[in-house]
Amino acid sequence: MEHDMKAHRTASAPERRHDDSRVSSHSRDGEGELMHRSSFARAFGLVMACALVGSVAACSSGSGGGSDGKVSITVQGMPPKSDPASRKAFLDRVAAFEKANPKITIKPTDATWDAQTFTAKLAGGSAETVITAPLTEPQGLIARRQVKDLTADLKAWPQYNEYNSKLLAPTKDAATGKVYGLTAPIGTYSMGLVYNRALFAKAGLDPDKPPTTWEEVRQAAKAIHDKTGQVGYAETTTNNTGGWHLTSYTYSRGGTMEKRQGDKYVPAFTGKATTDALQLLHDMRFVDNSMGSNQLQSQMDVQRRFAAGQIGMYTDGPNAVGPIVQQYGGRLKDFGAGALPQDGGNATQLGGSVVMVTARATAAQTSAAVKWILAEYLKPAYDPKEAAKRDKMTSADPKILIGVPRVASFSEQAQQKVNAARKPYVNVPLGNFQPYVDGNAELKLLTEPPVAAQKVYAALDPVVQAVLTKKNADPAALLDKAAQQVSSDLERGQ
Structure with a gap:
C-alpha cells in the first residue's frame, strides 16, 4: 500500500465513495443508458449544447486539431468553488501543463459523474474529452463503445509496464485486451x-x-x-x-x-x-x-x-478519515483502519475512479488527453519530485490530510522513493493505519461486479x-x- 496525497474535506455524490476530488465521480481527496436519436436530432442537439457554452469549439471534443498542430480538450476533475485552495492548485497545474505543451489547450470543468445524466451527455456529444467515472462503470462504457481505445498511446508511456496490473484490469476489454483508461492512483482504495x-x-x-x-x-x-x-x-x-x-x-x-x-x-x-x-x-x-x-x-x-x-x-476505506475528521469533527487520534476481516476468501474489494477519453475524440485530442492524464493523475504516484511538490503546496492548509494509505500503483521500489519524498509533509498518525497496510498486503484485490x-x-x-x-x-x-x-x-x- 502507498500513502495517499490528501484526504478530501467532504464526501461527494454518490456518497458511498472515497476518491480524489480531482477524480470526481464518487470522489473525495483521499490517501463519488443510452439515448437514441435520428441523425438530424443528434446533430441539432450537439450544436445546441455547444451553443449553450458559447461556441462549437467549447463542446466536449474541443478543437480536434488544425493544420498548425494545435488542439484543445475539455477535462473533468476541477475541484468545486467550495474548495478554493484545491481549485487554484488544479488551475495552476493546468497552466503549467499548457506551458510545457504549448500546442495543447486545456478547458477544465468541475462536472462530476452522475449516473442519471451522464449517459445522455455521452450520447449527445456534450461530455468532456477526459472523463472520470467510478469503477462500476468502465465495462459498460467499453461495451457501448462510448470511450476511446488508448492502448497504443499508453504503451508508448515509459512507465506502462510498471503500472499495477490489478489497477489496469477494470479498464481492459476482456475479449480483446485493449485498454480504455487508467484507474486513477489518487483516491484508489480497498475496503x-x-x-x-x-x-x-x-x-x-x-x-x-x-x-x-x-x-x-x-x-x-x-x-x-x-x-x-x-x-x-x-x-x-x-x-x-x-x-x-x-x-x-x-x-x-x-x-x-x-x-x-x-x-x-x-x-x-x-x-x-x-x-x-x-x-x-x-x-x-x-x-x-x-x-x-x-x-x-x-x-x-x-x-x-x-x-x-x-x-x-x-x-x-481508510480515506473515510477525510469526512469523519474534516467534515464531521471526529478526532484524528481516535481513527483507526484495519484490513477487511476475512472468512476464507483472502480478498477485498477495490474502489476508486477511472480516467477515460470519450469516443468522439479525434486522434490529436486522444494523444493530448493521454498526455494530460499521465501528467495530472499518474506522475505524482511514481515521480518523487512531483509528489513532494504537490504535498508541499497543500501542506500549508492543515485541513488537508497527507499520508492516508491507498493502493500502490507502481513497483515497490518506485513507491519507496515516493514515500520518502513525501515524508516531511505527512500529518496523520501513520501507526493508526498500519493494520490496514500490513493486512492488505496479503489480500487479493477484486474489482466491483463487471456488469x-x-x-x-x-x-x-x-x-x-x-x-x-x-x-x-x-x-x-x-x-x-x-x-x-x-x-x-x-x-x-x-
Whole structure:
C-alpha cells in the first residue's frame, strides 16, 4: 500500500465513495443508458449544447486539431468553488501543463459523474474529452463503445509496464485486451475495517490489533456494546451502500456477485458466501444486540455517528478519515483502519475512479488527453519530485490530510522513493493505519461486479435492510428473489 496525497474535506455524490476530488465521480481527496436519436436530432442537439457554452469549439471534443498542430480538450476533475485552495492548485497545474505543451489547450470543468445524466451527455456529444467515472462503470462504457481505445498511446508511456496490473484490469476489454483508461492512483482504495481506537480501549480491546476475521468482529462488537453502551458495529443500507458492502463481505468469504455463463454474466450471490455474511449481520443485530436499533443508514449517517464516538466499527476505506475528521469533527487520534476481516476468501474489494477519453475524440485530442492524464493523475504516484511538490503546496492548509494509505500503483521500489519524498509533509498518525497496510498486503484485490454493478447493489439494499430489521428474515430466500431481479438487469446490460 502507498500513502495517499490528501484526504478530501467532504464526501461527494454518490456518497458511498472515497476518491480524489480531482477524480470526481464518487470522489473525495483521499490517501463519488443510452439515448437514441435520428441523425438530424443528434446533430441539432450537439450544436445546441455547444451553443449553450458559447461556441462549437467549447463542446466536449474541443478543437480536434488544425493544420498548425494545435488542439484543445475539455477535462473533468476541477475541484468545486467550495474548495478554493484545491481549485487554484488544479488551475495552476493546468497552466503549467499548457506551458510545457504549448500546442495543447486545456478547458477544465468541475462536472462530476452522475449516473442519471451522464449517459445522455455521452450520447449527445456534450461530455468532456477526459472523463472520470467510478469503477462500476468502465465495462459498460467499453461495451457501448462510448470511450476511446488508448492502448497504443499508453504503451508508448515509459512507465506502462510498471503500472499495477490489478489497477489496469477494470479498464481492459476482456475479449480483446485493449485498454480504455487508467484507474486513477489518487483516491484508489480497498475496503477495510474502520474503527474507533478510543472505544476499543474502553472496551478492553487492543487498538493496535483490530479484528482480522468476521468472528473476531462479532466478539469485538459485543464487547464494545456491553462495556461502553455504544454501537459495536454499524452497517450502511441505503443509496446502494448495502449491496456495495455485501459485495465486500462476499469476496472476503471466497464468493462472487456475478459469474460468466456462456458469453454472458449471471447473478452468483445466492450461495453460501453471501448467505453467511447476511446471517452474521442478522445474529449481531438480534442475538448479540451489538448493532443498535437504527438500521436504515446512509454512509454519511454512519460517518457522522462514528465521528461523534457512537460507533465502534464499520466497513469503509481508510480515506473515510477525510469526512469523519474534516467534515464531521471526529478526532484524528481516535481513527483507526484495519484490513477487511476475512472468512476464507483472502480478498477485498477495490474502489476508486477511472480516467477515460470519450469516443468522439479525434486522434490529436486522444494523444493530448493521454498526455494530460499521465501528467495530472499518474506522475505524482511514481515521480518523487512531483509528489513532494504537490504535498508541499497543500501542506500549508492543515485541513488537508497527507499520508492516508491507498493502493500502490507502481513497483515497490518506485513507491519507496515516493514515500520518502513525501515524508516531511505527512500529518496523520501513520501507526493508526498500519493494520490496514500490513493486512492488505496479503489480500487479493477484486474489482466491483463487471456488469450493472449499481443495479446489483440497488437490488441488494432491501435484502440487507430486511436482515437487519426483521428477526425472522430468511437470507437465502431474500437473495433468491433479488437474483431474479438482477438477472433481468444483467441481461439488459450486456
